[in-house]
Amino acid sequence: MKKLMLGNEAFARGLYEAGCSFASSYPGTPSTEITEFAAKYPEVYAEWAPNEKVAMESAFGASLSGKRSFCGMKHVGLNVAADPLFTISYTGVNAGMIIAVADDPGMHSSQNEQDSRHYAIASKVPMLEPSDSAETLAFVKAAYELSEKYDTPVIIRMCTRVAHSQSVIETSERDEIKDRPYEKNGQKYIMMPANAKARHPFVEKRTVLLTELAENCDFNRVDEGEDSSIGIITCSTSYQYVKEVCGNKYPVLKIGMTNPLPVKMIKDFASKADKIYVIEELDGIIESHCRNIGIEVTGKELFSNIGEFSQSYIAEKLGVELPAYGKLGEEIPGRPPVMCAGCPHRGLFYTLKKNKVKVLGDIGCYTLGAVPPLSALDTTICMGASVSGLHGFNKLSEENSSSTVAVIGDSTFMHSGITGLVNIAYNESNSTVIILDNSITGMTGHQQNPTTGYNLKGDPCAKINLEELCKSIGIKRVTVVDPYNLKECDDALKAELAADEPSVIISRRPCALLKYVKHNGPISCDTDKCIGCKSCMRIGCPAISIKEGKAVIDSTLCTGCGVCSQLCPKDALGK
Amino acid sequence: MTVKTKNIMIVGVGGQGTLLASKLLGKILLMKGYDIKVSEVHGMSQRGGSVVTYVRYGEKVYSPIIDKGEADIILSFELLEAARWIEYLKTDGIIITNTQQTNPMPVITGAAEYPENLTDKIAAAGARAICFDALSLAEEAGSSKAVNLVLLGKLSNSFDFTEEEWMKAIEVSVPEKFLEINKKAFLLGKNA
Numbered sequence: 001m002k003k004l005m006l007g008n009e010a011f012a013r014g015l016y017e018a019g020c021s022f023a024s025s026y027p028g029t030p031s032t033e034i035t036e037f038a039a040k041y042p043e044v045y046a047e048w049a050p051n052e053k054v055a056m057e058s059a060f061g062a063s064l065s066g067k068r069s070f071c072g073m074k075h076v077g078l079n080v081a082a083d084p085l086f087t088i089s090y091t092g093v094n095a096g097m098i099i100a101v102a103d104d105p106g107m108h109s110s111q112n113e114q115d116s117r118h119y120a121i122a123s124k125v126p127m128l129e130p131s132d133s134a135e136t137l138a139f140v141k142a143a144y145e146l147s148e149k150y151d152t153p154v155i156i157r158m159c160t161r162v163a164h165s166q167s168v169i170e171t172s173e174r175d176e177i178k179d180r181p182y183e184k185n186g187q188k189y190i191m192m193p194a195n196a197k198a199r200h201p202f203v204e205k206r207t208v209l210l211t212e213l214a215e216n217c218d219f220n221r222v223d224e225g226e227d228s229s230i231g232i233i234t235c236s237t238s239y240q241y242v243k244e245v246c247g248n249k250y251p252v253l254k255i256g257m258t259n260p261l262p263v264k265m266i267k268d269f270a271s272k273a274d275k276i277y278v279i280e281e282l283d284g285i286i287e288s289h290c291r292n293i294g295i296e297v298t299g300k301e302l303f304s305n306i307g308e309f310s311q312s313y314i315a316e317k318l319g320v321e322l323p324a325y326g327k328l329g330e331e332i333p334g335r336p337p338v339m340c341a342g343c344p345h346r347g348l349f350y351t352l353k354k355n356k357v358k359v360l361g362d363i364g365c366y367t368l369g370a371v372p373p374l375s376a377l378d379t380t381i382c383m384g385a386s387v388s389g390l391h392g393f394n395k396l397s398e399e400n401s402s403s404t405v406a407v408i409g410d411s412t413f414m415h416s417g418i419t420g421l422v423n424i425a426y427n428e429s430n431s432t433v434i435i436l437d438n439s440i441t442g443m444t445g446h447q448q449n450p451t452t453g454y455n456l457k458g459d460p461c462a463k464i465n466l467e468e469l470c471k472s473i474g475i476k477r478v479t480v481v482d483p484y485n486l487k488e489c490d491d492a493l494k495a496e497l498a499a500d501e502p503s504v505i506i507s508r509r510p511c512a513l514l515k516y517v518k519h520n521g522p523i524s525c526d527t528d529k530c531i532g533c534k535s536c537m538r539i540g541c542p543a544i545s546i547k548e549g550k551a552v553i554d555s556t557l558c559t560g561c562g563v564c565s566q567l568c569p570k571d572a573l574g575k
Numbered sequence: 576m577t578v579k580t581k582n583i584m585i586v587g588v589g590g591q592g593t594l595l596a597s598k599l600l601g602k603i604l605l606m607k608g609y610d611i612k613v614s615e616v617h618g619m620s621q622r623g624g625s626v627v628t629y630v631r632y633g634e635k636v637y638s639p640i641i642d643k644g645e646a647d648i649i650l651s652f653e654l655l656e657a658a659r660w661i662e663y664l665k666t667d668g669i670i671i672t673n674t675q676q677t678n679p680m681p682v683i684t685g686a687a688e689y690p691e692n693l694t695d696k697i698a699a700a701g702a703r704a705i706c707f708d709a710l711s712l713a714e715e716a717g718s719s720k721a722v723n724l725v726l727l728g729k730l731s732n733s734f735d736f737t738e739e740e741w742m743k744a745i746e747v748s749v750p751e752k753f754l755e756i757n758k759k760a761f762l763l764g765k766n767a
Contacts, residue, residue, distance in 0.1 A: 004601045004611055108616065132612070132639075165639035166601060166613040237639070244638040312642035323644030325662045326701035332659045333687035335679035337589065337624035368622065373684050443622075537684065542623055545683050556719060 005169050007162040010133035011072075011100060012037030012044075013169070014140025019177030020044055020070050020098070022062035024055040026415065027444040028074030029109040030163040031102035035072050036447075039456050043174060048447055048456045051383070051415040052077035056084045056099065060153075063097040064189070066179035068144055072100035075116045076382060080416070082119065085153070089123045090199040091189050092151035095180045096144035099125075102158040105281045106308035109443075111363065111380060113306070115282035120155050120259035124203050126210050127155040127259040128219060131239045133167040139219070139256065150206055150213075157258065159281065161237040161308070211260040219256030222269060225249055230318075231273025233266065233286055233297070237309075238279045244311040245320055261289045270295045279303050279314065339368045341543040342512030342519065342559030344438050344483045348407075349376045350539050350563070351489040357403055357497070360393065362386040362417070364409040365442040365511075373540045377407075384408070384416025391420065391429045401430040402497050405505075408433065411441035411449040414464065418473070424502050425474030432496045432503050435466060436483075439510040446514065470504045477503035484509060486566045512559055520560030521575075525551040529572035536564040536573060580633035582641045583730075586660045587652030588677050589626045592723040595748065596650065597628040599727060603736060603744040604632045614639040625656060625679075650730050652722060653677050654693050654706075661700050670702045671729050673709035673722060705729065712763040718753075721760035728764025738765075 039046035049055035120127035287299030386406035453463035543557035651657035
């Protein structure tokens with residue numbers, strides 16, 4: 001049946017059709033929906049793991065037990081899961097295992113623009129790269145065959161434009177795959193030095209066999225062209241832009257298997273064209289390979305290693321005329337993302353700004369605390385870096401210890417914050433960590449996590465008690481505040497910064513967008529009382545603006561959280 | 576460009592329901608047997624930021640995105656967003672925009688001003704502009720949230736699909752309890 005599917009939905013469909021029965025992932029844009037869609041098939045057990053390392057190791061365990069398995073993550077998640085990846089490459093699998101990694105060229109929703117293809121090369125694991133939804137579905141199914149035949153995990157690299165674009169696919173039935181029996185095999189699965197030494201040659205031999213496959217497989221193909229003055233080697237979404245611009249004009253070698261890359265196929269292709277362009281987003285991986293095998297190509301000197309491509313970008317580089325367009329001739333104000341009206345983070349960040357504290361930040365919606373007018377963040381690095389960074393920042397500085405905090409969300413704390421807090425307690429830095437507990441993984445679109453009491457399927461499950469957890473780590477001072485209550489936040493912050501030992505403040509209130517959260521209803525501004533002092537504007541709420549010198553509340557946005565009311569000196573904002 | 580494909584952009588503010596409009600458009604285009612690509616924005620931009628969805632259809636569609644000067648139609652949920660994306664319109668393209676104004680944070684904080692007379696400026700940029708108050712019509716239909724269906728109704732006049740075909744696409748995309756409001760909103764937009 002023909003359907004219009006998001007790349008990520010097609011990925012999940014592929015998992016279902018190929019008989020995958022175990023999926024474990026940590027959410028991360030643009031990979032999240034693969035696992036969410038997979039969870040909709042009753043035949044596929046799917047879960048959110050606390051982080052990508054746990055997800056990958058769980059998926060490996062499921063493969064070991066004989067079930068086709070999957071784990072998914074965004075590009076930076078693969079950094080966290082790199083440890084198991086490099087050794088699972090050595091052990092290989094029992095039942096097939098697929099790893100999805102979704103890169104984000106252009107950084108629509110990421111802190112860096114790393115190219116995950118480096119990981120496939122470094123870990124010597126095969127990598128496939130689809131360029132639309134239909135290919136995604138087909139590649140997922142083929143990847144399980146590859147995984148079992150060559151005894152290896154297989155990485156499928158998505159990118160934002162493949163993951164988050166819908167295109168037409170054809171569905172088919174699920175293959176019923178029998179579990180593979182588990183057999184104890186220490187030489188294969190116990191990677192102590194003697195065994196690992198014996199396994200390494202297997203990995204090298206596997207790469208040779210996979211390279212032979214790359215020379216002649218459905219993943220790599222040549223689209224013939226009429227004009228051989230240029231030959232184009234490309235992959236992923238860049239292939240679509242090339243075809244959009246050139247149609248069938250130039251011959252195109254489309255690479256679907258990025259690791260290992262073919263040698264003879266590329267040499268043959270190059271021999272038939274006068275000049276070879278390699279068009280790939282981010283780093284020059286295929287380009288370097290071409291040079292290594294002695295093929296002269298034009299690559300990153302023409303097609304940037306920064307940001308996304310588009311058809312116009314390719315057209316311009318190839319000397320194709322671009323369409324004309326009308327201009328407004330006026331600067332248009334930007335519309336950056338903002339904390340939502342009623343966001344529980346707002347009151348807390350206002351408190352931090354008011355007290356002029358330095359704030360080491362983390363990954364989540366609360367990164368938006370960096371933008372004006374709150375401007376309350378000093379750093380954002382990676383998952384968990386706020387807590388461990390704070391320890392280093394404070395350990396040798398009394399001044400920093402009394403004027404610096406870390407902020408980290410509940411899900412991010414579960415992911416990578418706990419070990420940092422252990423370090424603060426164990427190595428005794430006088431640090432104050434604020435856990436922004438909004439009872440959900442917010443930025444990626446409301447995924448459950450170990451602090452929410454619900455699993456991916458929405459069923460009730462064990463719930464981590466953050467207070468008890470922090471205390472058991474060795475933090476004696478643990479305070480809970482309501483971020484809608486500015487005085488409570490202010491008192492707690494001052495007390496914990498002044499204290500002479502490590503402390504945790506849990507700022508607790510569920511995300512305002514959660515369906516079960518009941519709002520008070522919008523407030524309004526009493527224009528007789530309002531003096532236009534703009535005190536309420538200091539919190540950057542999208543529901544408040546000033547018109548004709550008075551505050552105006554947008555009743556379609558306002559949730560009645562009351563944070564602005566606490567700032568009004570004339571009591572003008574209320575019901 | 577050697578491939579003939581129709582390009583539609585749906586632009587607005589994160590949270591306005593632009594994704595439902597593109598989902599519905601995708602459904603009806605699939606029913607008509609076209610090759611289609613729809614590119615969406617998820618993640619951080621959805622938090623009240625400027626959002627854009629690209630819908631492309633034809634015999635064979637390659638790129639999932641639309642570049643400057645390529646859009647046949649821009650459907651805009653907010654006036655400033657219509658102005659922001661105007662350069663993406665073909666010189667003979669049509670822009671359909673809601674005249675509703677939502678202040679972005681730089682305007683709220685006073686760092687920038689919301690430009691005046693945008694409907695005139697959009698027309699002066701050479702676009703065939705259809706500007707109307709979709710919010711009032713959505714409220715008339717029964718919910719301010721039905722703005723997307725009002726705009727889709729207006730957009731439907733640019734296609735030669737029957738009203739019955741549109742209604743069928745609405746029925747398979749919208750939950751039963753909101754169906755009446757959405758159908759009414761669609762028709763109000765279509766006849767506006």
